[in-house]
Amino acid sequence: MGLFKRLFGQITPGKNKVRILCIGLDNSGKSTVINWLKPKKAMAQDVVPTVGFSVEEFTKNGLSFTVFDMSGQGRYRNLWEHYYKEVGGIIFCIDSTDHIRMCVAKDELDALLEHEELRSVPILFFANKMDLPQAVGPVQCVQNLELSKITDKPWHIAASNALTGEGIDEGITWLGTQMGRAARAK
Amino acid sequence: MAQSSSGASDMAQQGAQWLQGLKETAMSMTQREKKDEDEGYSPFHGLQKSAVLQECRCFNDREINARRCITILTKILWLLSQGDKLTRLETTEVFFGVTKLLQAKDQQLRRLIYLVLKELKPSPEEVIIVVATLTKDMNSKMDLYRANAIRVLGAIIAATDPTLLAQIERHLKQALVDRNCFVAASALVSGIHLMHVNGEVVRRWVNEVQTALQSDNQSVQYHALALLHQIKRQDRLAISKVVASLTRTPLKSALAQCLLIRFAKKVMEEDPSGETRDRALFDYLEASLRHKSDMVIYEAASAICSLTNVTQRELSPAITVLQLFLCSAKPCLRFSAVRTLNKVAMVHPIAVTPCNMDMEGLINDGNRSIATLAITTLLKTGSESGVERLMKQITSFMSEIADEFKIVVVDAIRAMCLKFPQKHRVLMTFLSNVLREEGGFAYKKAIVDTILIVIGKVPEAKEAGLAHLCEFIEDCEFTLLSTQILHLLGMQGPSTQDPAKYIRFIYNRVVLENATVRASAVSALAKFGIQLNYLRPSIILLLQRCLFDNDDEVRDRATFLVALLKGIEGGGVGIGGLNARQLLMEPLGLPLHAIEISCKEYLAKPSDVPFTLANVTVAPEMLQKERKAAATKAATAAAADNPTTARAAPERHVEAEADLLSKLPQFVHLGQRFSSSKRAALSESGTEYEVSCLKHVYSSHLLLQFSVNNTLEDQLLENVTVAVDVSSTPGLAFESELPCSAVPFGQPGDTFCCLRRVEGLPIGSFGCTLKFLVKDVDPAKGMPEEDETGYDDEYHLEELEIAAADFMKRVPVVDFREAWDTIGGGCEVVETFSLSYNSLKQAMDAVIDYLGMQICENTGNPAESARTHTVLLSGVFLGGVQVFAIVNLRTDSAKSVGMRLTVRSAEMGISQFVASSVA
Numbered sequence A: 001m002g003l004f005k006r007l008f009g010q011i012t013p014g015k016n017k018v019r020i021l022c023i024g025l026d027n028s029g030k031s032t033v034i035n036w037l038k039p040k041k042a043m044a045q046d047v048v049p050t051v052g053f054s055v056e057e058f059t060k061n062g063l064s065f066t067v068f069d070m071s072g073q074g075r076y077r078n079l080w081e082h083y084y085k086e087v088g089g090i091i092f093c094i095d096s097t098d099h100i101r102m103c104v105a106k107d108e109l110d111a112l113l114e115h116e117e118l119r120s121v122p123i124l125f126f127a128n129k130m131d132l133p134q135a136v137g138p139v140q141c142v143q144n145l146e147l148s149k150i151t152d153k154p155w156h157i158a159a160s161n162a163l164t165g166e167g168i169d170e171g172i173t174w175l176g177t178q179m180g181r182a183a184r185a186k
Numbered sequence B: 001m002a003q004s005s006s007g008a009s010d011m012a013q014q015g016a017q018w019l020q021g022l023k024e025t026a027m028s029m030t031q032r033e034k035k036d037e038d039e040g041y042s043p044f045h046g047l048q049k050s051a052v053l054q055e056c057r058c059f060n061d062r063e064i065n066a067r068r069c070i071t072i073l074t075k076i077l078w079l080l081s082q083g084d085k086l087t088r089l090e091t092t093e094v095f096f097g098v099t100k101l102l103q104a105k106d107q108q109l110r111r112l113i114y115l116v117l118k119e120l121k122p123s124p125e126e127v128i129i130v131v132a133t134l135t136k137d138m139n140s141k142m143d144l145y146r147a148n149a150i151r152v153l154g155a156i157i158a159a160t161d162p163t164l165l166a167q168i169e170r171h172l173k174q175a176l177v178d179r180n181c182f183v184a185a186s187a188l189v190s191g192i193h194l195m196h197v198n199g200e201v202v203r204r205w206v207n208e209v210q211t212a213l214q215s216d217n218q219s220v221q222y223h224a225l226a227l228l229h230q231i232k233r234q235d236r237l238a239i240s241k242v243v244a245s246l247t248r249t250p251l252k253s254a255l256a257q258c259l260l261i262r263f264a265k266k267v268m269e270e271d272p273s274g275e276t277r278d279r280a281l282f283d284y285l286e287a288s289l290r291h292k293s294d295m296v297i298y299e300a301a302s303a304i305c306s307l308t309n310v311t312q313r314e315l316s317p318a319i320t321v322l323q324l325f326l327c328s329a330k331p332c333l334r335f336s337a338v339r340t341l342n343k344v345a346m347v348h349p350i351a352v353t354p355c356n357m358d359m360e361g362l363i364n365d366g367n368r369s370i371a372t373l374a375i376t377t378l379l380k381t382g383s384e385s386g387v388e389r390l391m392k393q394i395t396s397f398m399s400e401i402a403d404e405f406k407i408v409v410v411d412a413i414r415a416m417c418l419k420f421p422q423k424h425r426v427l428m429t430f431l432s433n434v435l436r437e438e439g440g441f442a443y444k445k446a447i448v449d450t451i452l453i454v455i456g457k458v459p460e461a462k463e464a465g466l467a468h469l470c471e472f473i474e475d476c477e478f479t480l481l482s483t484q485i486l487h488l489l490g491m492q493g494p495s496t497q498d499p500a501k502y503i504r505f506i507y508n509r510v511v512l513e514n515a516t517v518r519a520s521a522v523s524a525l526a527k528f529g530i531q532l533n534y535l536r537p538s539i540i541l542l543l544q545r546c547l548f549d550n551d552d553e554v555r556d557r558a559t560f561l562v563a564l565l566k567g568i569e570g571g572g573v574g575i576g577g578l579n580a581r582q583l584l585m586e587p588l589g590l591p592l593h594a595i596e597i598s599c600k601e602y603l604a605k606p607s608d609v610p611f612t613l614a615n616v617t618v619a620p621e622m623l624q625k626e627r628k629a630a631a632t633k634a635a636t637a638a639a640a641d642n643p644t645t646a647r648a649a650p651e652r653h654v655e656a657e658a659d660l661l662s663k664l665p666q667f668v669h670l671g672q673r674f675s676s677s678k679r680a681a682l683s684e685s686g687t688e689y690e691v692s693c694l695k696h697v698y699s700s701h702l703l704l705q706f707s708v709n710n711t712l713e714d715q716l717l718e719n720v721t722v723a724v725d726v727s728s729t730p731g732l733a734f735e736s737e738l739p740c741s742a743v744p745f746g747q748p749g750d751t752f753c754c755l756r757r758v759e760g761l762p763i764g765s766f767g768c769t770l771k772f773l774v775k776d777v778d779p780a781k782g783m784p785e786e787d788e789t790g791y792d793d794e795y796h797l798e799e800l801e802i803a804a805a806d807f808m809k810r811v812p813v814v815d816f817r818e819a820w821d822t823i824g825g826g827c828e829v830v831e832t833f834s835l836s837y838n839s840l841k842q843a844m845d846a847v848i849d850y851l852g853m854q855i856c857e858n859t860g861n862p863a864e865s866a867r868t869h870t871v872l873l874s875g876v877f878l879g880g881v882q883v884f885a886i887v888n889l890r891t892d893s894a895k896s897v898g899m900r901l902t903v904r905s906a907e908m909g910i911s912q913f914v915a916s917s918v919a
């Protein structure tokens, strides 16, 4: 293997593939975020509430992503954990305008953080719907969800507008780097 | 309800697999041999579940290795098909693993994913996770995705939440007429499964299904026919219309044709007009015998052979094609033909004799299953002279065939013994030989049963048979058989030439066997002691040795029986008022279960009065259960090619059941039953509620037993009674009724009405009204909604008639003239009538019916041309009075018959009543 390839280890077959899980309460904008990441021609015109889950694929920064976009509705939430095994990263969508259900989001997040299989898996938060007037900022989200208490895994929060894509690239780039690092460490 | 519908779908599925099934059965022998030679013939042989589950972890890998996953999924399917069970947790793990593979594009992998999702049967809470993905696949451009997704979704919906169907109904409906046959067939199959859980929705697809029925594709047409049948299942008329029209325009698909043959046969069998055969349909079956496909020919032949009451003439074309199959090069055809002929031979041996030559050719068939069936068929059809030769042949390979075929052989031998009783020695020897060889319970039981039947039917075989059985129990590992044989020895042994020789065998059991067998042996010994005075002292001695047995039951029996026998020895007939002989040698008149319940009740509320059998009562539900049990017993007896007992059994049973009626707590006071009438229908068959009535006469009561059958699938009847209006029938008073708590669709129930005879012998007719509470039922669920309160309703029935014949019992006398003279003319009544009947015979039958008496001395058959005739009748009237009648008949004109009726009895009133009853 040449020096070039060794430096950019992602290019090795199999290693440039990652599987991530997109979760968060229903209506928080998960599918909209993923939709924006898809190639232009694969994009859906309108996003409908997800039933069960759907598998989507896209490439970003030389990494090819397979995303399990889970449904956030109540009866599906306890099925999330069956998809934790061997995942490379988590996207956790927060509807930053939904003040009332912020505590529900916290409960779900706490359960997730407890999970052994997700130890040291990088987790990216989107404080979504930042364009709306009632939206609270990322700092407020960090406080509400007590994110500063997370110590065993890398995490990052980005304010986003999934309709325009604002903030999303930044977040995904962070996630890509984190996962690349984890992969090289293996 | 769920049961009957699953039966129908089974039929549809069997259709697809029948040929396969036959092939497998036929090949099983060769397969089995192969397996022995070559242990590791399957690549998956000896696969460990835990190892496979371990491998499943790779489903979580970032990059899916299609090849590897395909192998693993195949292994999972193999395990599941071998009957390996995954625990809930394991299922969950595998299921979610497999859902992660749904991102894969590999066609082969994809197909296996669908299969595994379907076979895993995940829990409803988990399975919802894939519903959306599958719905998406159902609309995919790929036929493979569409077809499979439909199947999986159909299976999931059927197993979890039928209401989901509404969401995908539109897609399914479209798929039914999809251009791709795989997709269309998948939708049809799903429809068949969904029919059971959400029939309402599926019934709306009837137009699409009709379209699919026109398909050129074998499988689509076949499944469309199956589904169409399911949809119309409840409507007998619609079904027969569909079948009739399809039989006129031949179907392209041979599979569909086979199915149609089955449906046609069912329509013929269920034809309400009963007696006459639907000619058009029979012609269709016969025409199918000339089809170009072997499968269809066989199906038609087998359908004809299994028609009820099939005649020799109807059979012959079917037998002819089966005969051709016998010489086929394909083992599968030979096997199916010989198997069917074997069955026919049980009922119509003559019809099968033309095949005897070809059968002979199969005796040495390399496939032992075929050879066995050929020999057993020959045993049934052949002449007495061939028996020895065939027995020798079969003995030569008895050890090579499987138990199930050995049972076929034993069955054939049973039929032989009854047909050629002189051959019992050869056959018994054969039976005793095979009894000594290795074999499973079912096989051994068949042998023992056969010996028991032969002993019962062929008296000369008794001694030898008992000896064989004695020898068998010396070394029998099946408790059930040992006890059965010990019981038989007890019943039959004492009446043999040398009863003493059985004692040793029986006593050996007391020494050597388990407690259950020991207890039976103790009882058997006592039976010898009761019947044979000279053996009694030694039996008592033997039984006394059992008094210290360590088993309670054995000890209790021994203690009781010793006391009983000592009682007889002291000159009594029994103990504590119980007749010993009756106690031990005769069957109980009550269901054991009823006695058990009564005992429990007695123990719960002990009283000073000792428990007696006379106080045992029977609950109505138990009566129903008894009847069902008897019906199945009769059916199996009929199946076991024993037509005489099969026919006699139900009659005997009706009597026994009627005797139990006065054991119903409400009716204990009625006392001994005098007689029961024939069943009279109070509504036409095929109406909403079919009601019939049995009249039971007691010394001062009339108990009306109404059987109610609810033919409406969407109704549940509760608190069902029949109100009888006795106001216009003097001498009868309503006393009590016993409602039937619930009559669901298709499960007849009984309700009772008890009338008291206030005075005289009331005759006449009175109005009956069925009264009940109706609850609406969703046919798909088979149950009414929780909150359904129902509404009261009534249904008018035809009038019920009480005639003089109801108070008369048909009892024959040995010598009519002698009886007639003995009773004398003191209470004789003579009446003359002119009856308007067209023939002597008609008039005679009517009179006998009116009187309800027994024809004596064979006087019931007037010669064809006779213008005069005399009938002798006897009977016993209510209260036990013997009645005799002489009926002189004379043809007066073309339309009238003259009659003189002379009645004699010991009571003038009764003679008059009987004589006037014809008027």
Ligand SMILES: Nc1nc2c(ncn2[C@@H]2O[C@H](COP(=O)(O)OP(=O)(O)OP(=O)(O)O)[C@@H](O)[C@H]2O)c(=O)[nH]1
Residues within 6 Å of the ligand: A024, A025, A026, A027, A028, A029, A030, A031, A032, A033, A047, A048, A049, A050, A051, A070, A071, A072, A073, A093, A128, A129, A130, A131, A132, A160, A161, A162, A163
């Ligand atoms: N204004 C605004 N609306 C958004 C944004 N992101 C998503 N939405 C809207 O929010 C609604 C829900 O979005 P989804 O992507 O379906 O939400 P989800 O998290 O996938 O929901 P489930 O699949 O039910 O769990 C949609 O109507 C989106 O158009 C955003 O950044 N800004």
Ligand SMILES: [Mg+2]
Residues within 6 Å of the ligand: A030, A031, A032, A048, A049, A050, A069, A070, A071, A072
């Ligand atoms: Mg979504």
